[in-house]
Amino acid sequence: NAGVTQTPKFQVLKTGQSMTLQCAQDMNHNSMYWYRQDPGMGLRLIYYSASEGTTDKGEVPNGYNVSRLNKREFSLRLESAAPSQTSVYFCASSEIHGSGNTEAFFGQGTRLTVV
Amino acid sequence: RKEVEQDPGPFNVPEGATVAFNCTYSNSASQSFFWYRQDCRKEPKLLMSVYSSGNEDGRFTAQLNRASQYISLLIRDSKLSDSATYLCVVERGSGTYKYIFGTGTRLKVLA
Numbered sequence: 001n002a003g004v005t006q007t008p009k010f011q012v013l014k015t016g017q018s019m020t021l022q023c024a025q026d027m028n029h030n031s032m033y034w035y036r037q038d039p040g041m042g043l044r045l046i047y048y049s050a051s052e053g054t055t056d057k058g059e060v061p062n063g064y065n066v067s068r069l070n071k072r073e074f075s076l077r078l079e080s081a082a083p084s085q086t087s088v089y090f091c092a093s094s095e096i097h098g099s100g101n102t103e104a105f106f107g108q109g110t111r112l113t114v115v
Numbered sequence: 116r117k118e119v120e121q122d123p124g125p126f127n128v129p130e131g132a133t134v135a136f137n138c139t140y141s142n143s144a145s146q147s148f149f150w151y152r153q154d155c156r157k158e159p160k161l162l163m164s165v166y167s168s169g170n171e172d173g174r175f176t177a178q179l180n181r182a183s184q185y186i187s188l189l190i191r192d193s194k195l196s197d198s199a200t201y202l203c204v205v206e207r208g209s210g211t212y213k214y215i216f217g218t219g220t221r222l223k224v225l226a
Contacts, residue, residue, distance in 0.1 A: 031212050040123070042202065042218035043159070050212040058213060090158055094214075102147065104204075104214060106158035 002026055006091050006107035013081040013114045021076040021110050023091030031094045032074035033058075033104065034066060036087040043090065049074055081114045088112070116141055119205050121217035129225050132193050136220045138203030139185045147206035150177055150188045152199045153219065159202055162188075193224045 004025045013019055025032065030051045035043040035058075045058030047066040055066050063085060065077045074093075078085060088111050094104040121138045128134045140148075148165035163170065165177040165186050176189040186205075190197055203217035 033214070035216070040218065043216040045213060045215065048212055056213075059215070094212075102206075102214075103149075103161045103164070106160070108158050 004091055004093055004105050004107040006089075006110050008110060009108065010111050011113070013078075013112065015082060015114060017081050018077065018079050019081065020078075021089055021091070021112075022073070023075065023107060024073045025091075025093040025105070026072065027093060027095070027105065028071070029093035029095040029105075030071070031102070032068065033092040033094070034064075034074070034076045035090045035092065036060065036085075037090060037109075038087050046076065046089075081112075083114045086112060086114045117217075118142065118207065119203055119215050119217040121203050121220050123218055123220060125221040125223050127223045127225055128193055130193060130195060132224075133189065133191045134193055134222065135187055135189045136201055136203075136222075137185050137187050138205075138217050138220075139183075140203075140205040140215075141184065142205070142207055143181075143184060144208045145205045146209040147214075148177075148179055148186050149204040149214075150175075150186075151202040151204055151216075153202055154199050159216075162201070190222075193222075195224050195226060198222055198224045 033048040034046040049068040091107040092104040094102040150162040151159040152162045153159040169178040200219040207213040
């Protein structure tokens with residue numbers, strides 16, 4: 001049981017290049033998320049998908065696009081990378097428990113540097 | 116005002132001490148609250164959910180004060196292994212699936 005798997009773990013891009021960060025979960029969760037984490041800023045929500053077929057913007061969506069390919073996979077695309085997008089990116093998935101509270105499980109992160 | 120606010124610390128405490136963190140949130144409609152732990156350069160992991168009546172898990176106690184819109188985390192008998200960053204997480208509203216993280220409070224437990 002792998003949980004949440006992100007690829008790649010590390011990436012260096014040149015300004016203007018594009019790339020897709022991949023995320024897959026094997027816990028049959030409905031909801032998936034992309035966060036970025038910068039020093040002193042905590043985790044900020046980029047996009048999320050409450051269920052298969054839906055996506056919504058989070059706190060910092062500009063410069064990103066997402067695709068909920070199926071229930072397992074949620075990808076994040078940078079169309080034209082900028083140095084301001086240098087960050088650690090975390091994918092997460094969650095499900096609602098009977099108590100109404102959810103627990104989010106995170107991937108190990110992708111460390112992206114844009115030069 | 117930030118949606119979820121935490122004191123960034125660091126809190127430096129000796130082993131065996133009791134330490135408490137608070138986290139304030141601005142959206143009065145929020146219903147789901149959590150504390151996550153994050154070790155250096157690792158992914159966040161759930162420490163505990165925070166229930167209305169308060170809850171305890173071993174040395175950790177979480178409480179919710181809806182009137183003042185804050186949640187707290189109390190760690191008793193601190194261990195060296197408790198050194199980490201503790202992240203407060205609040206769902207924006209109810210049933211929105213938007214989980215907003217605080218910037219985290221850094222704890223260092225000293226031998």
